[in-house]
Amino acid sequence: MTALAGLEQFLISKGCKLTRSRRIILQGLLDNEGWSNAREIYAYVQARVHKINFSTIYRNLDALTSIGLLCRVERADAVNYYTLNQASGHHHHLICKSCHKICQLDFCPLPQMDPETLQNFTEVECRFDLYGFCHECQENKKYTDGNGSD
Amino acid sequence: MTALAGLEQFLISKGCKLTRSRRIILQGLLDNEGWSNAREIYAYVQARVHKINFSTIYRNLDALTSIGLLCRVERADAVNYYTLNQASGHHHHLICKSCHKICQLDFCPLPQMDPETLQNFTEVECRFDLYGFCHECQENKKYTDGNGSD
DNA sequence: ATATCAAATGCAAATAGTTGCATTAGCAAG
DNA sequence: CTTGCTAATGCAACTATTTGCATTTGATAT
Ligand SMILES: [Mn+2]
Ligand SMILES: [Mn+2]
Ligand SMILES: [Zn+2]
Ligand SMILES: [Zn+2]
Numbered sequence: 001m002t003a004l005a006g007l008e009q010f011l012i013s014k015g016c017k018l019t020r021s022r023r024i025i026l027q028g029l030l031d032n033e034g035w036s037n038a039r040e041i042y043a044y045v046q047a048r049v050h051k052i053n054f055s056t057i058y059r060n061l062d063a064l065t066s067i068g069l070l071c072r073v074e075r076a077d078a079v080n081y082y083t084l085n086q087a088s089g090h091h092h093h094l095i096c097k098s099c100h101k102i103c104q105l106d107f108c109p110l111p112q113m114d115p116e117t118l119q120n121f122t123e124v125e126c127r128f129d130l131y132g133f134c135h136e137c138q139e140n141k142k143y144t145d146g147n148g149s150d
Numbered sequence: 151m152t153a154l155a156g157l158e159q160f161l162i163s164k165g166c167k168l169t170r171s172r173r174i175i176l177q178g179l180l181d182n183e184g185w186s187n188a189r190e191i192y193a194y195v196q197a198r199v200h201k202i203n204f205s206t207i208y209r210n211l212d213a214l215t216s217i218g219l220l221c222r223v224e225r226a227d228a229v230n231y232y233t234l235n236q237a238s239g240h241h242h243h244l245i246c247k248s249c250h251k252i253c254q255l256d257f258c259p260l261p262q263m264d265p266e267t268l269q270n271f272t273e274v275e276c277r278f279d280l281y282g283f284c285h286e287c288q289e290n291k292k293y294t295d296g297n298g299s300d
Numbered sequence: 301a302t303a304t305c306a307a308a309t310g311c312a313a314a315t316a317g318t319t320g321c322a323t324t325a326g327c328a329a330g
Numbered sequence: 331c332t333t334g335c336t337a338a339t340g341c342a343a344c345t346a347t348t349t350g351c352a353t354t355t356g357a358t359a360t
Pocket of ligand 1: 085
């Protein structure tokens with residue numbers, strides 16, 4: 001079974017309809033291999049002859065993320081990026097403030113938290129992202145130094 | 151010394167200019183006692199006769215937050231709320247998905263993290279917010295039940 | 301009090317993303 | 331193959347927030 005077919009099957013198993021747009025969005029994410037934003041995905045779908053609206057892109061990225069097919073990460077410049085979720089379990093991300101590289105962080109602080117700390121809140125979801133400088137960007141700073149931003 | 155004077159002094163100690171807008175914004179946050187968003191703060195300043203631009207509000211809320219005078223929290227509906235930072239140290243927040251109540255969470259997962267988990271990232275900043283249902287909203291659900299949203 | 305200069309402001313245009321509502325298209329049942 | 335229902339889509343208007351650039355103003359030095 002092709003990778004695309006697997007994703008499509010998962011989508012259907014979650015009670016979502018397999019539409020033309022969704023098929024091409026998934027194909028685009030498979031092609032890309034990295035992280036893409038809504039603009040990039042829009043351009044990909046548009047290029048495949050299929051006319052599409054930005055709100056459809058956004059709604060589908062939301063839908064695919066909420067069924068667990070995609071990972072969504074908000075970069076330091078406040079733009080959301082998406083990739084196919086390769087991971088088996090719940091996880092978070094490390095994001096480089098310089099080159100915007102995104103690394104998977106196989107750790108969630110929530111399960112280890114003392115219930116008392118949670119002040120009787122229930123059904124708690126955790127937003128946890130770490131923003132720093134990746135190893136390469138830190139290395140580059142040593143030589144370039146000074147104002148090394150994007 | 152009045153509370154306002156204390157805030158103003160802190161502002162100056164951080165090398166910021168004490169402008170008319172900032173004085174009124176701080177007064178507004180002192181008056182309010184809770185959390186306010188940009189619109190509410192804009193309305194407050196506007197009402198005090200002082201004409202002001204939204205971009206000035208946003209820039210000031212950023213500035214006051216980054217010197218540690220304010221806490222900023224992004225609600226589940228993606229609107230940012232601000233309050234005077236009463237806390238002494240670094241902390242995070244618990245946010246109710248129903249009534250939007252914000253509670254201080256005196257815990258940060260970052261210091262306890264194994265350095266290896268951070269994958270050689272440096273100068274790491276932590277975005278950590280917990281979204282759930284507060285005790286009261288959970289109680290209300292028991293009786294109301296069903297579709298109990300905002 | 302006056303001059304100076306950077307920081308702060310106003311304005312207008314842009315950004316990413318969301319939403320209500322009318323229309324379309326998957327998909328399943330007949 | 332046709333019908334029907336719901337989820338998905340297109341469209342246009344809207345949201346919160348950001349940005350570049352010209353102008354103003356607060357703090358400081360004269
Ligand atoms: Mn991931
Ligand atoms: Mn706080
Ligand atoms: Zn990097
Ligand atoms: Zn609540």
